[in-house]
Amino acid sequence: MLETLVTGALLSVIGIYCVIAKKNLVKKMIGLGIFTNFIHLMLISTGFREGGIAPIIIRENVGFFAAYSVDPLPQALVLTSIVIQLSVTALGLSIAILAFRHFNTLDTEKMNKLKG
Amino acid sequence: MLEYLITILIVSAFLMLAVRRDFIAIAAILLSFFMILALFFQSQIIVVRYGGWTPPFGIVWEVDKLNAFIGLIIAGMASLVTIYSIKCIKERRHRFYTLLCLMTTGLLGVCLTGDIFNMYVFFEILSISSYGLVAFFLDKNAIEGAFKYLVMGSLGSSLLLLGIAILYGLTGTLNFADLALKVSHSREFMIALGLIIGGFCLKAAIVPFHMWKPDAIEGTPIPMGALFSTATAALGVYGILRLLFVFGMLQLNLMLIILGTITMLAGALLALVQINVKRMLAYSGISQVGYVVMAIGFGTSAGFAAGLYHILNNALIKGLLFMAIGCVIYITGKENLDEMGIRNRTLLVCTGIGVLSMAGVPPLNGFVSKWLIFMASWEISPLLTVLAITASAITLAYGLKIFSSLFFAQKRAEGKIPTTMLVPVIILTILCVIIGVFPQLGLAVVEPAVNALLNQNQYITAALGGG
Amino acid sequence: MDVIIRTVTKGIFPFILLLGFSIIFHGHLTPGGSFPGGAVVASGFALVAVAFGLKGAEKLISEETVHLVEGLVALMLAGLILYESFVRKYVGLGGGFFGMWSSPTVLSLNVAGGLMVMSALVLIVFLVVRE
Amino acid sequence: MFEYWSFFILTFAGFVGLGLIIYLLGSRKARAEERKYETYTCGEPFPRVNVGPDNLYQAIKKNLGIEDIQKIHTGKLSDYLLWMLAGFVVVLLMVMML
Numbered sequence: 001m002l003e004t005l006v007t008g009a010l011l012s013v014i015g016i017y018c019v020i021a022k023k024n025l026v027k028k029m030i031g032l033g034i035f036t037n038f039i040h041l042m043l044i045s046t047g048f049r050e051g052g053i054a055p056i057i058i059r060e061n062v063g064f065f066a067a068y069s070v071d072p073l074p075q076a077l078v079l080t081s082i083v084i085q086l087s088v089t090a091l092g093l094s095i096a097i098l099a100f101r102h103f104n105t106l107d108t109e110k111m112n113k114l115k116g
Numbered sequence: 117m118l119e120y121l122i123t124i125l126i127v128s129a130f131l132m133l134a135v136r137r138d139f140i141a142i143a144a145i146l147l148s149f150f151m152i153l154a155l156f157f158q159s160q161i162i163v164v165r166y167g168g169w170t171p172p173f174g175i176v177w178e179v180d181k182l183n184a185f186i187g188l189i190i191a192g193m194a195s196l197v198t199i200y201s202i203k204c205i206k207e208r209r210h211r212f213y214t215l216l217c218l219m220t221t222g223l224l225g226v227c228l229t230g231d232i233f234n235m236y237v238f239f240e241i242l243s244i245s246s247y248g249l250v251a252f253f254l255d256k257n258a259i260e261g262a263f264k265y266l267v268m269g270s271l272g273s274s275l276l277l278l279g280i281a282i283l284y285g286l287t288g289t290l291n292f293a294d295l296a297l298k299v300s301h302s303r304e305f306m307i308a309l310g311l312i313i314g315g316f317c318l319k320a321a322i323v324p325f326h327m328w329k330p331d332a333i334e335g336t337p338i339p340m341g342a343l344f345s346t347a348t349a350a351l352g353v354y355g356i357l358r359l360l361f362v363f364g365m366l367q368l369n370l371m372l373i374i375l376g377t378i379t380m381l382a383g384a385l386l387a388l389v390q391i392n393v394k395r396m397l398a399y400s401g402i403s404q405v406g407y408v409v410m411a412i413g414f415g416t417s418a419g420f421a422a423g424l425y426h427i428l429n430n431a432l433i434k435g436l437l438f439m440a441i442g443c444v445i446y447i448t449g450k451e452n453l454d455e456m457g458i459r460n461r462t463l464l465v466c467t468g469i470g471v472l473s474m475a476g477v478p479p480l481n482g483f484v485s486k487w488l489i490f491m492a493s494w495e496i497s498p499l500l501t502v503l504a505i506t507a508s509a510i511t512l513a514y515g516l517k518i519f520s521s522l523f524f525a526q527k528r529a530e531g532k533i534p535t536t537m538l539v540p541v542i543i544l545t546i547l548c549v550i551i552g553v554f555p556q557l558g559l560a561v562v563e564p565a566v567n568a569l570l571n572q573n574q575y576i577t578a579a580l581g582g583g
Numbered sequence: 584m585d586v587i588i589r590t591v592t593k594g595i596f597p598f599i600l601l602l603g604f605s606i607i608f609h610g611h612l613t614p615g616g617s618f619p620g621g622a623v624v625a626s627g628f629a630l631v632a633v634a635f636g637l638k639g640a641e642k643l644i645s646e647e648t649v650h651l652v653e654g655l656v657a658l659m660l661a662g663l664i665l666y667e668s669f670v671r672k673y674v675g676l677g678g679g680f681f682g683m684w685s686s687p688t689v690l691s692l693n694v695a696g697g698l699m700v701m702s703a704l705v706l707i708v709f710l711v712v713r714e
Numbered sequence: 715m716f717e718y719w720s721f722f723i724l725t726f727a728g729f730v731g732l733g734l735i736i737y738l739l740g741s742r743k744a745r746a747e748e749r750k751y752e753t754y755t756c757g758e759p760f761p762r763v764n765v766g767p768d769n770l771y772q773a774i775k776k777n778l779g780i781e782d783i784q785k786i787h788t789g790k791l792s793d794y795l796l797w798m799l800a801g802f803v804v805v806l807l808m809v810m811m812l
């Protein structure tokens with residue numbers, strides 16, 4: 001459990017730093033991906049159980065399943081969330097392509113026509 | 117019937133891509149509006165169990181009066197926007213309607229669901245389709261607004277997911293009613309609550325989170341501006357309310373009062389100095405959401421009634437103003453305030469009523485809810501009343517700016533406005549006047565929602581009891 | 584691209600499709616399912632787009648076709664929901680389509696999801712290649 | 715119903731008064747410019763000064779510190795994200811204080 005927390009803390013700090021401090025739009029998307037991965041790690045670690053079995057239910061021994069298997073729900077949640085993150089990343093990168101076409105740069109500091 | 121709402125919207129969204137007939141999307145969104153309308157007149161709480169699973173395990177949709185009220189606003193605005201954009205969007209209309217169907221799916225899904233992860237999924241459907249809609253024109257402004265909204269929105273919804281993960285780790289359940297039984301007020305729960313409320317504040321554009329909204333609205337097609345300022349804002353406020361409701365923390369809430377007051381004043385002051393009319397209306401929408409958040413922070417039933425009433429009135433007024441200004445932009449093609457002269461008497465009357473109503477001039481609907489907010493805030497602290505009245509005065513001041521740009525313009529453009537664009541404007545104007553003259557009509561709609569908000573036990577037993 | 588990649592692509596493309604669809608169709612029994620299977624199928628089209636250019640890939644599957652597939656999937660989902668909620672409930676046709684498959688609902692959901700994932704990823708690949 | 719209308723006149727007068735004060739205060743500088751033109755053009759037809767809506771509230775913009783609020787909205791994504799994170803921190807602290 002400790003490894004998970006340490007990794008999660010590292011990933012979250014790296015992701016937030018990458019999203020905020022990096023000027024490049026593509027790097028911002030990468031940072032967003034890292035940060036989302038941190039959340040997926042946290043979410044899947046909520047279902048963790050020391051020495052648990054794979055959550056495949058067999059009709060004969062429901063009691064055994066309930067006592068020893070890991071929680072299957074966070075895995076389903078993370079799968080859903082990964083697909084969502086995929087579409088956000090795809091949309092973000094296509095917007096980055098269009099932004100490069102319009103502004104001739106990916107530097108977000110230079111794309112500040114709308115302000116005030 | 118409610119099970120098929122999402123199916124209809126999603127199926128029509130993908131059919132639009134293949135078949136490219138506008139009437140599919142229009143029919144689907146209007147049908148969803150009538151479904152929500154039928155739902156609104158049901159007396160008891162409706163629980164829809166997907167796949168027949170009982171609530172703590174399966175996904176449920178739970179519709180009480182509060183859901184139905186917000187859903188009615190959302191579906192109503194979505195259908196008016198749909199009718200409005202038949203002529204307003206000139207090219208690639210099937211893409212627009214596909215995204216609009218998906219956005220309505222997301223809005224209604226977040227509003228009606230009773231499961232917190234399901235809420236996150238619909239929240240993301242809403243977010244992704246609205247990023248696409250912000251980038252719809254694919255020109256410089258649209259792309260800039262879109263990527264700002266995309267990065268901010270995705271980071272916000274990631275933090276919302278983190279809050280949901282913490283909640284799941286602490287309680288092991290995702291159902292609202294079950295969560296309401298299991299939450300306590302310890303520090304871990306409060307972290308989760310803060311993260312989720314922050315995610316919804318981003319959608320409602322409360323002040324430290326508001327910066328995407330003017331930039332995004334300046335780039336979007338104007339019907340989307342109307343939808344962002346009404347439906348999405350109402351949804352953000354609903355999310356905050358529902359979370360506080362689940363946590364049983366609907367008493368006097370200093371955080372919401374402070375955030376709401378700052379939002380109200382900052383939005384109004386910033387709207388005062390804008391030159392671009394879309395941007396001004398965006399800031400005006402932010403300011404009106406500030407009133408709502410301040411009112412629901414009071415924690416009294418008068419405060420809730422005032423806040424919910426102002427959500428309704430803000431939707432009507434801001435929708436009216438965005439659509440009317442959209443008609444002007446349709447003819448002149450200019451977005452700056454000093455080149456907006458137009459020669460069309462109906463439109464001028466409608467815009468004038470909208471501006472006066474936004475400023476809170478009786479006998480229009482904006483006055484009623486603002487009056488209720490002043491009354492509710494007087495019981496908490498007279499200082500808040502003074503601030504709210506100041507913000508109202510600033511609202512009138514920037515309303516006058518729109519007034520003078522429309523009525524005292526030097527050059528007036530000629531042009532014919534299509535009927536489908538004029539009809540929603542007229543409908544909203546009539547509603548504004550009717551609710552202003554007969555305020556008890558609006559109160560009759562709002563009061564059941566307030567009662568539902570104050571009765572937590574009813575919500576829990578409807579979901580969990582009677583399996 | 585050079586001749587090696589073209590030749591290998593010609594040889595390997597049917598097998599990629601086969602692998603993808605087998606993952607989709609066995610989704611309810613084995614690991615995998617709609618998302619990995621759809622991604623594998625889309626990777627086959629991406630390979631064609633790399634080897635033969637966008638023109639070559641569009642000969643196989645054009646953007647219109649992809650949209651058509653999405654519309655068909657939408658109709659399929661609607662039909663599935665109608666089947667589940669009306670036909671099975673009121674007419675009483677239980678036990679799958681004529682008792683042929685082990686779990687028809689999950690299978691048809693897998694197929695619909697796989698086709699949807701495939702078309703979305705193919706669209707993304709086309710958009711990126713076009714730039 | 716009656717209670718909503720009992721302060722009708724008061725509110726109306728208040729709104730109109732405040733709005734008028736702000737309106738007049740805002741357009742004062744622009745009018746002064748116009749008068750200057752009148753004085754210094756000696757009998758010649760002077761260029762017509764058109765006061766559009768964008769220079770209505772210039773005085774308020776200068777004096778009430780709205781320019782400072784506007785400067786915060788730099789249009790740069792990194793600044794926006796920093797403000798947003800600051801907002802999250804503020805919301806977290808305030809929720810924990812409740």
